[in-house]
Amino acid sequence: MRNSYWMVLIGAALCAAPSAATAQDPAAVAQGAMVWAKQCTRCHNARASTERTDRDWFTIVAHMRARANLTRSQATAVATFLTATNEPVAAPSSPEKTAPADSATAAAANVVPPTTLTPEQRKRLLAYLARIRQP
Amino acid sequence: MRHHTNRRSAVLATALLLAWLQPAAAQQAAPHFPGANLVLAGYGTTQYSALLTGTGGELTSSNNFTASLAPILLFQMGEDLLFEAEMEFGLSGEATTTTLEYAQIDYLGFESVVVVGGKFLLPFGLFGERLHASWVNKLPNAPLLYGHAHGGVAEAALLPILADAGAMARYSRPVGADWGLDVSFFVTQGPRMVTDGDEHVDDAAHDLAASANFDPEHDDGAAAAAAVVPAVAFGTSFADNNDNKMLGARVGLVRASRLEVYVSGFHAMYDADNYLDFTGANVAAEVRARGFELRSEVAFLRQEFATASEYLTSQRGGYYVQLSRAFGRVEPVARWGHLLEEEQRGTLIQEARQRLALGASYWIAPTSPLKVMYEWDSLDDDALVVQWAFGF
Numbered sequence: 286m287r288n289s290y291w292m293v294l295i296g297a298a299l300c301a302a303p304s305a306a307t308a309q310d311p312a313a314v315a316q317g318a319m320v321w322a323k324q325c326t327r328c329h330n331a332r333a334s335t336e337r338t339d340r341d342w343f344t345i346v347a348h349m350r351a352r353a354n355l356t357r358s359q360a361t362a363v364a365t366f367l368t369a370t371n372e373p374v375a376a377p378s379s380p381e382k383t384a385p386a387d388s389a390t391a392a393a394a395n396v397v398p399p400t401t402l403t404p405e406q407r408k409r410l411l412a413y414l415a416r417i418r419q420p
Numbered sequence: 421m422r423h424h425t426n427r428r429s430a431v432l433a434t435a436l437l438l439a440w441l442q443p444a445a446a447q448q449a450a451p452h453f454p455g456a457n458l459v460l461a462g463y464g465t466t467q468y469s470a471l472l473t474g475t476g477g478e479l480t481s482s483n484n485f486t487a488s489l490a491p492i493l494l495f496q497m498g499e500d501l502l503f504e505a506e507m508e509f510g511l512s513g514e515a516t517t518t519t520l521e522y523a524q525i526d527y528l529g530f531e532s533v534v535v536v537g538g539k540f541l542l543p544f545g546l547f548g549e550r551l552h553a554s555w556v557n558k559l560p561n562a563p564l565l566y567g568h569a570h571g572g573v574a575e576a577a578l579l580p581i582l583a584d585a586g587a588m589a590r591y592s593r594p595v596g597a598d599w600g601l602d603v604s605f606f607v608t609q610g611p612r613m614v615t616d617g618d619e620h621v622d623d624a625a626h627d628l629a630a631s632a633n634f635d636p637e638h639d640d641g642a643a644a645a646a647a648v649v650p651a652v653a654f655g656t657s658f659a660d661n662n663d664n665k666m667l668g669a670r671v672g673l674v675r676a677s678r679l680e681v682y683v684s685g686f687h688a689m690y691d692a693d694n695y696l697d698f699t700g701a702n703v704a705a706e707v708r709a710r711g712f713e714l715r716s717e718v719a720f721l722r723q724e725f726a727t728a729s730e731y732l733t734s735q736r737g738g739y740y741v742q743l744s745r746a747f748g749r750v751e752p753v754a755r756w757g758h759l760l761e762e763e764q765r766g767t768l769i770q771e772a773r774q775r776l777a778l779g780a781s782y783w784i785a786p787t788s789p790l791k792v793m794y795e796w797d798s799l800d801d802d803a804l805v806v807q808w809a810f811g812f
Binding site: 322323324326327328329330331332333340341343344345347348350351352353354355356357358359360405406 | 496602
């Protein structure tokens, strides 16, 4: 009885261990935004994440991983960012109303630590986030 | 006894509650790629180009409209396996040209290593592997170092866009918060001497260099002065012409999006008898600061070749420098290219060549530039080119 009790307790504790990153976790999206800002614009302009579905972004990021010499973690972070920001924000029904906040996009814009991006990189990232929020 | 039982029950209930909550949290786990997926991507161009000759820049008869399309197929099977291929269709004279740029399988299951097999763009320098796509390249043509690969032979350039069949391993590792180390190794079929029956055969080169048999009693000193270095082709055949494989590597140091420095090289034997060496080296750098982007590559080739009486070595090289800066949607670009002259025993074999290109891109969309370029070439007519490129 005592052994069974501990086995259940340990098993439950293991199952309850939180995931390292979640698709809607602002910190994970922000981390992806940082990798995107530092790596993905080295060679080419960034395209709006709304151009592609989640499945397509996974495949395209895999294709780019080998080209850009990214690690698996970096590629996953970029895919997290792109799949979290590829839903266009709904247009406001009247000029007086503001568009509903997109938590992932806003989180990425606010959580990005200013000290790890250059002013140029931060400016480019915020301009990109503002552009993809437009319907 | 009752106290211990109550506390134990409370702990157990808490643990079971946490375990019950976990499935809900798992639905928000890291993004997971399901099954298989096929993506069509790629790029294309439409272009007008005109050659201008004489002191007045008169339009020659060579002014043309042309177009090209390079579809890219990406087929992902699960999270760790990707098949990717790119074709290029273009117009050349009265014919449509078709090239298999690459067709490769990537294994992505390791954290820091990607393993590649098939035909792939070689990690030699930067332009060929990463920057030659029409919507990425800031000018309508390639730098003077690189001609585009029509049949794998460089046309009026040092090298074609290098692609070959073999295997490659690419290692990458972040170093600190901002730096990264890239190392790529590859082994491929290697270059092959262009001989009779190939599209770009050069009869004089073939006569002089087709045979690697050394005849010390044959006095043919004059041939050395007029020696023609045989052309070599990359990635044009899946049948290796010898039992030698090309080995190459590239090492890169990257600081976020501010600085990149790469050193790369390769070595192979390119004739059927494994007598003749072909070696290349490249140093490439990119610097980005205050909105400016500076790119440069220096490349050298060393190629052994045989006349009827002796072995000689051709050494040639060149470099290019490109500067650009975006002002909103408009991005002016300047590129200078220089191919060094080549001598054999004091005789000039190949003149030096310089090329200055001034142009600008207007970014209609992030992946669609309208480019205008004017180019001065020391050995050719000036050129005016207008190109609309698009990536999809």
